[in-house]
Amino acid sequence: MPHTATVPEAITDHALRAYLHGLPGVDEVGARARAQDLATRSIKTTAKAAAIDLAISMVDLTTLEGADTPGKVRSLCVKAALPDPADRTVPKVGAVCVYPDMVAVAVEALRGTGIGVASVATAFPAGRAPMEVKLADTRRAVADGAAEIDMVIDRGAFLAGRYLKVYEEIAAVKEACGDAHLKVILETGELVTYDNVRRASHLAMRAGADFIKTSTGKVSPAATLPVTLIMLEAVRDHHAATGRRIGVKPAGGIRTTKDAIRNLVLVNETAGPEWLTPDLFRIGASSLLNDLLMQRTRLSTGTYPGPDHYTQD
Amino acid sequence: MIFEYAPAPESRSVVHLRETYDLFIDGEFTPALSGEHLTSLNPADEETLARVSVAGEADVDRAVVAARRAQENVWGRMSGAERGKYLFRIARIIQERSRELAVLESMDNGKPIKETRDVDLPLVAAHFFYHAGWADKLAHAGFGPDPRPLGVAAQIIPWNFPLLMLAWKVAPALATGNTVVLKPAETTPLTALVFAEICQEADLPPGVVNILTGAGETGRALVDHPGTDKVAFTGSTEVGRGIARAVAGTDKRLTLELGGKGANIVYDDAALDQAVEGVVSGIFFNQGHVCCAGSRLLLQESIAEEFLPRLKERVAKLRLGDPLDKNTDIGAINSAAQLERIRELTDTADEEGVERWSPECALPESGYWFAPTVLTGVGQAHRVAREEIFGPVLSVLTFRTPEEAVTKANNTPYGLSAGVWTEKGSRMLWTAERLRAGVIWSNTFNKFDPTSPFGGYKESGYGREGGRHGLEAYLG
Numbered sequence: 108m109p110h111t112a113t114v115p116e117a118i119t120d121h122a123l124r125a126y127l128h129g130l131p132g133v134d135e136v137g138a139r140a141r142a143q144d145l146a147t148r149s150i151k152t153t154a155k156a157a158a159i160d161l162a163i164s165m166v167d168l169t170t171l172e173g174a175d176t177p178g179k180v181r182s183l184c185v186k187a188a189l190p191d192p193a194d195r196t197v198p199k200v201g202a203v204c205v206y207p208d209m210v211a212v213a214v215e216a217l218r219g220t221g222i223g224v225a226s227v228a229t230a231f232p233a234g235r236a237p238m239e240v241k242l243a244d245t246r247r248a249v250a251d252g253a254a255e256i257d258m259v260i261d262r263g264a265f266l267a268g269r270y271l272k273v274y275e276e277i278a279a280v281k282e283a284c285g286d287a288h289l290k291v292i293l294e295t296g297e298l299v300t301y302d303n304v305r306r307a308s309h310l311a312m313r314a315g316a317d318f319i320k321t322s323t324g325k326v327s328p329a330a331t332l333p334v335t336l337i338m339l340e341a342v343r344d345h346h347a348a349t350g351r352r353i354g355v356k357p358a359g360g361i362r363t364t365k366d367a368i369r370n371l372v373l374v375n376e377t378a379g380p381e382w383l384t385p386d387l388f389r390i391g392a393s394s395l396l397n398d399l400l401m402q403r404t405r406l407s408t409g410t411y412p413g414p415d416h417y418t419q420d
Numbered sequence: 421m422i423f424e425y426a427p428a429p430e431s432r433s434v435v436h437l438r439e440t441y442d443l444f445i446d447g448e449f450t451p452a453l454s455g456e457h458l459t460s461l462n463p464a465d466e467e468t469l470a471r472v473s474v475a476g477e478a479d480v481d482r483a484v485v486a487a488r489r490a491q492e493n494v495w496g497r498m499s500g501a502e503r504g505k506y507l508f509r510i511a512r513i514i515q516e517r518s519r520e521l522a523v524l525e526s527m528d529n530g531k532p533i534k535e536t537r538d539v540d541l542p543l544v545a546a547h548f549f550y551h552a553g554w555a556d557k558l559a560h561a562g563f564g565p566d567p568r569p570l571g572v573a574a575q576i577i578p579w580n581f582p583l584l585m586l587a588w589k590v591a592p593a594l595a596t597g598n599t600v601v602l603k604p605a606e607t608t609p610l611t612a613l614v615f616a617e618i619c620q621e622a623d624l625p626p627g628v629v630n631i632l633t634g635a636g637e638t639g640r641a642l643v644d645h646p647g648t649d650k651v652a653f654t655g656s657t658e659v660g661r662g663i664a665r666a667v668a669g670t671d672k673r674l675t676l677e678l679g680g681k682g683a684n685i686v687y688d689d690a691a692l693d694q695a696v697e698g699v700v701s702g703i704f705f706n707q708g709h710v711c712c713a714g715s716r717l718l719l720q721e722s723i724a725e726e727f728l729p730r731l732k733e734r735v736a737k738l739r740l741g742d743p744l745d746k747n748t749d750i751g752a753i754n755s756a757a758q759l760e761r762i763r764e765l766t767d768t769a770d771e772e773g774v775e776r777w778s779p780e781c782a783l784p785e786s787g788y789w790f791a792p793t794v795l796t797g798v799g800q801a802h803r804v805a806r807e808e809i810f811g812p813v814l815s816v817l818t819f820r821t822p823e824e825a826v827t828k829a830n831n832t833p834y835g836l837s838a839g840v841w842t843e844k845g846s847r848m849l850w851t852a853e854r855l856r857a858g859v860i861w862s863n864t865f866n867k868f869d870p871t872s873p874f875g876g877y878k879e880s881g882y883g884r885e886g887g888r889h890g891l892e893a894y895l896g
Binding site for chain 2: 137155384
């Protein structure tokens with residue numbers, strides 16, 4: 108199979124290029140049409156209830172603002188463990204995602220909840236820092252207790268065709284992660300073409316990613332359905348070739364329950380039901396959680412509570 | 421986790437079925453002089469939907485006379501701009517009633533609501549809008565400064581896209597100043613009868629559109645009637661041949677849109693995931709009841725081993741069941757007779773040693789159903805590679821060189837459609853130039869648009885429908 112050929116043992120720019128450019132192309136019109144077609148699936152009643160709870164358990168509840176405070180992070184952690192104080196049957200979220208300097212605060216606040224802390228690292232969101240700074244950033248977050256690291260790739264190097272540099276950075280950060288899981292942010296809004304998304308997905312997986320993630324949330328467009336579709340196809344193909352399941356995390360722009368359910372349908376019909384677990388699919392979001400809670404209440408009681416029934420942070 | 425989609429049925433309450441439908445002649449619903457009826461079933465559960473009149477020779481005569489009168493006294497004399505207004509009005513009413521029409525079409529035909537809602541109905545409205553725009557611009561269509569209508573058109577349409585085929589026939593005829601007598605298929609007459617109501621709602625002058633329901637005998641009487649100027653038929657090649665014989669030696673103009681055995685050629689450099697999608701929708705769209713279906717997959721040998729498992733994995737994800745469920749991908753086979761024909765032809769594949777595969781797929785107990793089927797190891801000589809199955813059955817053949825692909829694709833008595841899947845522009849153009857088919861899609865399939873002419877080579881018929889070319893079939 109051309110797209111799943113093993114990477115040659117000697118990892119060189121030349122070998123990586125041959126491998127990545129040997130992957131089958133992506134027809135943009137066709138990929139968009141498929142994503143659009145799946146977006147028309149109608150998920151109702153019991154299926155919707157199950158999907159909402161699953162989506163809640165997959166949320167990486169995120170705050171990545173310059174204005175973040177320890178107070179805001181602590182509040183978010185309370186919400187992560189008990190998203191709806193009025194209803195204890197609501198599952199907890201997948202993780203809390205913060206900047207590296209807030210990791211210690213979040214770890215402390217989440218102690219005993221079983222919820223992990225994810226930290227962006229490697230000079231998020233631009234990734235424009237010397238390698239030793241990126242590694243130090245990563246090591247510090249892990250030392251402070253982050254269970255997951257969301258790194259950004261060097262898009263400049265990728266777009267310039269310097270695949271080896273991207274590969275080596277991912278491999279080095281993976282090593283710096285130790286036991287922490289590594290999510291690799293491709294920043295698909297800057298890669299632009301779907302061919303690039305497919306190549307970057309395979310490059311990241313080969314270099315050691317545990318998850319591939321669409322976006323930082325700081326660049327538009329962020330997670331679109333066709334991009335998530337391409338990445339789900341990539342993890343499916345990687346599994347077929349290596350037996351290893353890599354996770355996918357769309358992040359940025361997923362704000363409504365409808366958006367979240369469309370993502371779950373994509374997972375179900377592309378990578379398959381094996382990926383319908385927080386271990387293999389996450390949704391990076393901040394405002395999504397409240398909409399999921401509101402729709403959940405609507406389904407069980409028949410009425411919409413006002414937005415003020417849910418906390419902002 | 422297993423993500424089961426709960427039933428999501430579209431409501432039937434938008435449809436108001438009458439127990440019995442009369443013929444639509446001269447602007448009025450009128451009982452058939454023949455006194456005969458036929459029954460229209462829902463193929464998904466075999467429930468009776470309505471009783472429909474069968475037009476006999478006397479009814480055909482009434483309709484043709486009404487159409488002639490309307491053409492000579494009203495419609496043919498009306499300015500193009502005025503005709504356009506009626507067509508725009510019809511298009512808008514179709515849009516307003518599109519949910520009702522989509523649900524009714526699903527019930528009468530068996531096709532999924534997803535398709536009637538997202539494909540059939542939008543295209544129906546688009547055809548009327550498009551031709552409404554032509555009505556006052558015919559002098560600029562390239563057929564001379566003052567192209568004239570032919571007169572009365574006899575139109576016979578099939579059951580696979582009932583309302584869409586009506587739109588393909590009626591819209592250009594009316595835009596060019598002709599009047600029509602249209603016979604819908606015997607198994608799917610209901611949306612045409614609602615269209616008759618829409619003509620009334622739009623105040624279309626009486627006699628401009630006449631709808632005669634019935635079966636083969638009604639069609640024959642309509643074709644044989646000496647009072648028409650044009651016959652337009654979409655349907656099987658066998659019936660098309662009979663019509664060509666009947667019309668031969670008369671002054672009538674004829675267009676035929678007949679069967680096909682479309683080839684979908686997938687080269688080894690194709691965008692694989694999208695090619696899989698295109699091959700699947702190329703044959704399983706509308707249960708394969710599509711004259712331009714990509715019923716033969718020609719796969720480059722070097723990727724066959726990789727492509728087929730992906731194809732099967734994708735086919736296994738198709739959701740077969742209640743056509744009114746919004747998540748259904750494959751609905752019911754339109755009739756018992758068609759189901760029988762599909763079974764008979766696929767059985768010959770078993771006898772001829774072709775390998776047959778279908779995903780695990782529970783078929784509903786009542787109604788007419790056929791699981792999506794992929795046949796591999798098919799050679800050019802097998803019946804399933806030569807004859808139109810008109811069902812959800814894909815025949816897979818392989819090729820080594822582009823020359824071989826083109827030779828195999830063209831080696832069929834038909835020539836309606838073909839698909840070419842490659843990321844290489846030069847190869848796509850090289851292939852398309854050599855394919856003898858009326859419609860060639862590249863890196864997509866089954867895309868329709870009113871601006872684009874549609875029609876076939878060889879035994880797939882002659883004449884074009886749609887676009888500027890389609891107008892010619894209705895202008896003298």
